[in-house]
Amino acid sequence: MCLAIPMTITKIEGNKAVAESMGVEKTIDVSLTPEVKLDDKVIIHAGFVIEILDPETAKEIEQTWDEYIKTMENEQ
């Protein structure tokens, strides 16, 4: 149920939008994330956008976690 692959918003019309990933397009509902805009990367569940990813933050955060794990290691 929990599809984790982010899709990219390519079209928005009212509460409906089109999202694309690897050539596959899906019509989805954006009622749960009214702030969504074109080109956003989103997580979709049961045909609805449930959250928007920030690609920059995502990268930064991943690095932070790597460092966090390293720090924890060094503490051990």
Added chain:
Amino acid sequence: MTNEHVLAHDAEKLKQYQIDSDICIMEVCGTHTTEYFRTGVKDIFPPRLRLVDGPGCPVCVTPNHYLDHAIALAGQKDCIIATFGDMVKVPSSYSSLARESAGGARVEVVYSPVDALDIARQNPHSEVVFLSVGFETTAPTEAVTVQQAREQNLKNFSLLPGNKLTVPAVKALLDAEEVNIDGFILPGHVSAIIGTNAWKFLGSEYNKPAVVTGFDDHDLLKGTLLLLTLISENKPHVLNEYTRVVRDGGNQHAMDMIYSVFDADDSEWRGIGVIPGSGLLLKDEYADFDATKKFTVDIPEPKEHPGCRCGELLRGLILPTECPLFGKGCNPEHPIGPCMVSTEGPCAAYYKYGR
């Protein structure tokens, strides 16, 4: 380091992780059950680390009574049941939606609850009942669907409320003290809605560490390593590994949407019993869209297959392979319990990946 290097490095770390006493961790989400197998992360668990499955497969925790109700509705004249595909093959007390459909009942599988509105529009002389199951991730999509049905003045659409909330269920498991869980891998997309903060009680009230975790191999490796570190350092923190999606406060708009349509109420979970405040019922102002109020049907007394041990499984007491029927009387072609049917069911995952 490239992604591949990080992955190899984390995998090696997990393999080599030194554990001095037995550790039991629980994943609460049904998708994690499957992904731990699919990514191979479970195969490299260090010795003495046990992963048990929690109550996080929505179809598995739906009690027979609900399915019996759905089947009774399906037996009405001019009624169409719209449902997520996972529900169709689940055995009820006496039948299943698949069997009823073969016998002439109209059962339509939908990908999204809003698809059920299309079915209602296309079939104005039929009543369309959507089986509203799922946790906090799915509930807001169903809430929006009910609101859209009202906006569109769709009189032939209703839903059979069966949604459940994970936080009260995890609390109930801990309060029952049947199983000693050292830490939790928390669901990524439930947490996207409710937020990491909603799980803080695990640390502050129960002294249990927990990590909100995403679904790919990086996520599972990192989430597991973080949880093991917290456990071995005796730090009951609740951390968020899936920060690219999950915020501390969750998706407040989606939460507001849930509680504009539903009220929390006591709810029965398969094999666990009634958990206070763990279900969602439609508010009175949405009674027109509530199939329990709109239709009167005879629902038979529910019964369970005496050999099925889904209940113990969903409480983390046994692994699927410890059920005597696993792979013998019960397999995905001839499932005895829902845990063998759902794509998120622990028995289905163990069967598919040959454990």
